[in-house]
Amino acid sequence: MAVLPIITAPDPRLKVQCEPVESVDAAIAKMMDDMLETMYLAPGIGLAAPQVGITKRILVVDLSPKDGPREPLRMANPEILWHSDELATYEEGCLSLPEQYADVERPAHIKVRYLDQDNTVQELEADGLLATCIQHEMDHLDGVIFVDHVSSLKRRMILRKLTKLKKQEALAGD
Numbered sequence: 001m002a003v004l005p006i007i008t009a010p011d012p013r014l015k016v017q018c019e020p021v022e023s024v025d026a027a028i029a030k031m032m033d034d035m036l037e038t039m040y041l042a043p044g045i046g047l048a049a050p051q052v053g054i055t056k057r058i059l060v061v062d063l064s065p066k067d068g069p070r071e072p073l074r075m076a077n078p079e080i081l082w083h084s085d086e087l088a089t090y091e092e093g094c095l096s097l098p099e100q101y102a103d104v105e106r107p108a109h110i111k112v113r114y115l116d117q118d119n120t121v122q123e124l125e126a127d128g129l130l131a132t133c134i135q136h137e138m139d140h141l142d143g144v145i146f147v148d149h150v151s152s153l154k155r156r157m158i159l160r161k162l163t164k165l166k167k168q169e170a171l172a173g174d
């Protein structure tokens with residue numbers, strides 16, 4: 001497996017519409033494993049392919065506790081089959097927006113259909129943080145990041161901070 005560099009905002013590569021996979025073959029399954037390794041190291045609870053420069057509709061999530069057994073989910077071509085009218089608010093973060101957090105409101109319950117690592121169609125009902133995380137990752141596949149769901153004032157504040165951080169890092173030479 002391999003750890004991949006994570007792209008941080010602002011970056012045009014985080015704004016692209018990703019392409020469906022034709023099928024989950026060995027190469028796609030390996031991408032899923034590389035994404036999981038990258039996510040665990042970061043550490044994060046989810047990762048979408050465009051965050052590591054892959055413009056395919058692939059995401060991984062794992063909400064298991066750090067000291068427990070891993071419970072990875074690997075999804076290709078995820079689709080929301082149903083979502084509740086009821087909304088839930090979580091404070092979201094993103095590995096592509098380091099150290100930035102904001103409350104985001106999303107459907108509280110979802111039903112999602114996807115292809116797993118064996119190219120088998122799966123359906124999953126999710127609520128709580130898992131529902132939020134899957135929706136956050138699916139947004140990435142459409143070029144959407146969590147600040148696109150908050151006020152323009154807050155969004156501009158966060159993106160301005162990240163732009164400054166990038167300039168400082170460029171000067172420091174890392």
Ligand code: GNR
Pocket residue numbers: 043044045046047048051090091092093094095096132133136137140
């Ligand atoms: O690690 C992550 N934590 C998180 C917390 C609340 C809502 C969503 C997330 S996903 C994020 C990892 C990430 O950036 N995935 O794209």
Ligand code: NI
Pocket residue numbers: 093094095096136140
């Ligand atoms: Ni994210």
